[in-house]
Amino acid sequence: MRLSDRLHTFIERYNILKQPTEAIASHLAQAPTLSKVDVLAMHFFRTASMIALHACAPFSLPVNLALGFVGSLVYRLTIEVKCIYKMALPSFAGAFAYSLSKEALIHGAAFSSLSALAKALLAGASLTAYFVYVILTVDYDVDHPLPKSCCSS
Numbered sequence: 001m002r003l004s005d006r007l008h009t010f011i012e013r014y015n016i017l018k019q020p021t022e023a024i025a026s027h028l029a030q031a032p033t034l035s036k037v038d039v040l041a042m043h044f045f046r047t048a049s050m051i052a053l054h055a056c057a058p059f060s061l062p063v064n065l066a067l068g069f070v071g072s073l074v075y076r077l078t079i080e081v082k083c084i085y086k087m088a089l090p091s092f093a094g095a096f097a098y099s100l101s102k103e104a105l106i107h108g109a110a111f112s113s114l115s116a117l118a119k120a121l122l123a124g125a126s127l128t129a130y131f132v133y134v135i136l137t138v139d140y141d142v143d144h145p146l147p148k149s150c151c152s153s
Contacts, residue, residue, distance in 0.1 A: 032142050039085060039138045046087050047094030047130075054095055061099060068092050085141055090134055097126040 001009075028035040050072075054064045072092035080086050101123035 046091035050095035
């Protein structure tokens with residue numbers, strides 16, 4: 001038996017999270033609203049993680065955005081293709097929308113002049129579009145699940 005097979009067998013045999021995972025999955029299947037809240041929280045957590053990654057990376061904003069987009073796209077095309085919820089590109093979009101809007105909305109520059117207000121409204125529209133997209137997608141995905149998730153066996 002290959003070493004990777006042995007490791008997988010060992011992990012499956014001593015998986016202390018299997019029972020709690022199945023119990024939570026069963027509970028969430030019976031409570032779609034709670035499931036939607038959970039998936040929304042995961043979307044926003046992943047977006048916050050992408051924002052933090054951009055803040056910590058030593059590159060300029062355009063380079064960070066390009067790297068984030070390419071990484072998210074590759075992840076979406078290779079890993080998430082098997083998953084029920086697609087979070088890589090939406091989390092990138094949320095981080096990008098945040099990057100566009102943080103100066104105008106968070107630092108109060110939106111109210112310094114009429115043109116700054118117009119820029120803030122435009123930047124805020126991207127953030128609003130992100131939130132609307134994620135909320136509507138989660139609502140649909142939880143109500144119309146795929147037959148099998150990437151985490152199911």
